[in-house]
Amino acid sequence: MSAIIPAPLFVLEMANNHMGDVEHGLSVIRAFGEVCRDFPFRFAFKLQYRDLDTFIHPAARGRDDIKYVKRFSETRLSRPDFDRLVDAMREAGFMTMATPFDEPSVDVIEAQNLDFIKIASCSFTDWPLLERVVLSAKPIIASTAGASLDQIDRVVSFLMHRHKDFAILHCVGEYPTPDEHMHLSQIDFLRNRYPNVRIGFSTHENPDHTDIVKLAVAKGVTLFEKHVGVPTEKYPQNAYSASPAQVRAWLEAAQHAWVLCGEGETRLPPNPEEANSLRSLQRGVFARRAITAGETIQREDVYYAFPPQVGQFTANDWSKYAELTSTTAIAQDAAVAPNNALYKDGRARVWDIAQRVKALLERTHIVVPGSADLEVSHHYGLDRFDEFGLVLITVVNRCYCKKLLVILPGQSHPEQYHKVKEETFHVVYGEITLVLDGVSSVCQPGDVVTIEPGTRHAFSSKDGAVIEEISTSHNTDDSFYTDETIMANKQRKSLLTYWMD
Template sequence: MAVDIFENLFVLELANNHWGKLERGLKIIDDFAAVVKANGVHASIKLQFRNVDDFIHRDYRDAEDVRYIKKTLATQMPWDELRAMVDRVREHGMVAMVTPFDEASVDKCVEFGVEILKIASSDIRDKTLLRKIASTGLPVIASSGGAETHHLDALVNFFTSRKIPFALNHCVSLYPSEDGDVELNQIDFLKARYPDITIGLSTHEQYNWHDSVQMAYAKGARTFERHVDIDYEGVPVSAYCTKPEQADVWFKAFNKAKEMCGGPSTVKRVVPKAEREYLDALVRGVYVKRDLPVGHVLTDDDVYLAVPLLKGQISTREFESGEVLKLPLAADEPVLLGDIDAAYVNDPEVRRLVPDRGLERRLPDLKVAVNQ
């Protein structure tokens, strides 16, 4: 089931780019909120929650050779500061979203009023965490990086069978990703396999903020995720992170793609009046070859087809041969809808279109003899 909260949602992944500093985290939120507002997009800022004291085994807390442990400890923040960041996201009118990496963090998400939970690619088979997340009833987005198809089948079924709003992102977990790694055709695969949920794109590209979002949107992706960061206090920005000026390009490319893709793909578009009038000007009208009396039954030999098509005149789209004249017509006169009896005369669409279709009729100039 597709859910409105997921529709065209940009997920700005803050991760640990605040480096454990509240001031930096709030500035990232503020800077990106300005770009979101300027482009009028639907966006969330996503944080990561870990109950660090229990998340890392006490015997390994000094294992500085393990990058994940070292970084997690170095960027640890107290819960009140994380709550302040969630509140700042909401103050800007954005969606508060969190990836909880343990069960205690899920409880904190509920306590803080987080609106969407995210499942990291590494955790889509974590049965304990999945059960805890499902118990909240909150909307969930998951990323598919590294997963086998049967793992995704089980994940989608786990949440949809519980009637929990769920979206799935195509994701390649390479940091950073080259253009050739992105595999956008997987969006088609996921949409075909899971037609009743929202499919999105989580990407870690390092060169382009324009092309992939346009292609992904055209393929039907409706959530879009990237890591974000800012140039601030001399801290280097990772190659896979998006800065505010790059997000501006990203959002503008999305808005252009949305404009060019137009309405939904599930129904036929409404043809605009200007397009119809243009095509009507290329259609041939029906004219009589010779004088014909009232009651004459028209045949192909009685008429010729020529441009322009005039207002009220039948065209090659309507003429069937067998129409009966209600009025006499002189040679080269147009056959008007009101001049004939035919089954299609009472067709509502014909009666709606024909009177205003084509050019205004030009009456022939009268030649008056003048005595010299």
């Protein structure tokens, strides 16, 4: 069974830094094992595989004037040597990984049962190699240095259509990479373009620099790759590979960055110290006049002043959703608090209504623009919404207007009329009983009814319904209810914008 790419995962790339000396390679693995065991992350150690007898063209073999031919030849290891390195990686607690540069090397990876396959930037569009790699069940991590957008699109599509577990890495193929060429914002670009793909970071900066990993963590990266090695008198270190001490500093920087970034998937509640500090700076609610027990406390009955008393209601608690009722007499200038008033917040009720409407729309496959405002009409108050009420979703309101009217099961909309607006009801879901100037009729999906200005209209639904309303421009002062009680209720509407999520 193939491994899943964990998060976070730090990949330590030895490449050819074993120097063709298996004992040196073993010492490198063990040295980094000592470092990594001090951190609460998952780690993979990575090798590079080439079948040199077929990888290098016959005419180029033994050529010391070709840089990489010389390097690959001088650092050749046998298959038993690589097996020893893989065993040491596992013994040190590392997951195992290798980069194949040719098809026979994929066979070796499968035979060794390594955890992951890495696609190097130079092989990112090596289609014969990719076709062999995707035959394996191993998760794939691919670097994108030097790849065009079209090439990345094609590789991502290729891997997704084959249902592979894969990630791509932002990478710059300069060794070491100067700061001005890091372009860390490419991480954001890749995450936005491929929202269902894991985006990581393969880093080749000066290994003494630790700010870059902090920035990558802040951008949400949880998959990192870095070249590593252990310098000795015999084997000096190159300019982009990190020593054990440098990797320790790099990991400490990443760990500190995660502490600084904290939780970002959800909005966190304030911690107690933060909440207490902020509350002490709020204005308290005080009685403007003497209030008797049992009164509904209105806005004109109170004033707000600093400093607040411990535990009293503050201006931050007061809103159009709040309802306060005095439970005992409250003296003028006294604090309004839980010991003398009952506080009810209608926000949860409004949010519950929004979720019920959203569920009905999803069930009926009616698609609503994400930016559409939702208006909850509670003509006799939220407590009676399930009996009398309506939810209106405004799609557009210009010289013409389009709304969706959602009637939940068992609801009625009280009788009203408009002096200016003409509207047409198109029933798109459910059944409604429509009453026009006292005459009742049943309307079903597909029925269209035009309501002219001045026509009194009321409607209800036993099982719930959705009406598409097309009208002339809607004016907030052009709705007149025949029940004066409703007209006197100035708080009969609640608006929500961010309700679709």
